[in-house]
Amino acid sequence: MTPPQKTFTIVPGLNMGLFSPLELEKIVAVINKYRVPTTKITSAQRLALLGMDEEDQQRLMAEIKPLTRPVVTNGLTYVQACPGAQWCKFGVADALALGAKIEKLVLPTPMPSKVKIGISGCRMSCTEPFVRDVGIFATKKGWTLVFGGNGGGNPRLGDIVAEGLNDDQVVELTRKCLTFYQQNAKYKSRTARFMERVGIEALKKAVLPV
Numbered sequence: 001m002t003p004p005q006k007t008f009t010i011v012p013g014l015n016m017g018l019f020s021p022l023e024l025e026k027i028v029a030v031i032n033k034y035r036v037p038t039t040k041i042t043s044a045q046r047l048a049l050l051g052m053d054e055e056d057q058q059r060l061m062a063e064i065k066p067l068t069r070p071v072v073t074n075g076l077t078y079v080q081a082c083p084g085a086q087w088c089k090f091g092v093a094d095a096l097a098l099g100a101k102i103e104k105l106v107l108p109t110p111m112p113s114k115v116k117i118g119i120s121g122c123r124m125s126c127t128e129p130f131v132r133d134v135g136i137f138a139t140k141k142g143w144t145l146v147f148g149g150n151g152g153g154n155p156r157l158g159d160i161v162a163e164g165l166n167d168d169q170v171v172e173l174t175r176k177c178l179t180f181y182q183q184n185a186k187y188k189s190r191t192a193r194f195m196e197r198v199g200i201e202a203l204k205k206a207v208l209p210v
């Protein structure tokens with residue numbers, strides 16, 4: 001089968017993958033109106049609309065924009081969060097609320113490369129925080145922050161930077177880690193390669209209180 005020649009992804013997020021039944025109905029109405037051939041929820045918890053022709057693409061984007069979330073402009077590629085304590089019986093902390101705070105972080109830009117953040121409401125780690133640039137997961141003692149993980153073809157497990165953090169502390173530590181990365185990494189170097197070069201002790205020295 002010949003793949004469709006013109007496809008695109010709707011970049012705005014869906015509140016870390018969440019939407020109400022009413023929001024979903026409205027989104028589906030737009031998708032049906034433009035006869036989008038295929039839709040997909042991406043690993044970044046976004047909505048991909050595939051196989052559009054170019055003319056409809058512009059009109060559809062204008063119509064769907066109010067139903068989705070604005071593009072994150074602080075240099076982050078995406079923030080994904082699991083249902084957490086709000087919706088999952090295993091959750092010990094509110095991953096969605098923390099994700100919303102981290103999406104609003106003011107960070108230096110541009111980042112050297114993509115920055116993907118995964119937040120999990122318990123140590124089962126459904127958003128795979130150990131293979132995200134910034135991974136955060138909750139235990140009964142608080143949040144653990146992991147930095148420098150990567151999946152893909154050259155995977156690396158992130159390093160634990162700190163444990164037992166409250167919401168404000170983990171948000172601030174995320175800001176500090178990413179600022180250190182932004183100021184010291186080479187262009188196009190992902191956090192995994194950066195951490196292999198500088199090491200966890202250098203990061204800790206830069207971002208943790210003495």
Ligand code: SF4
Nearest residue numbers: 082088091121122126
């Ligand atoms: S990481 Fe824990 S809280 Fe989040 S979805 Fe998985 S089991 Fe539930």
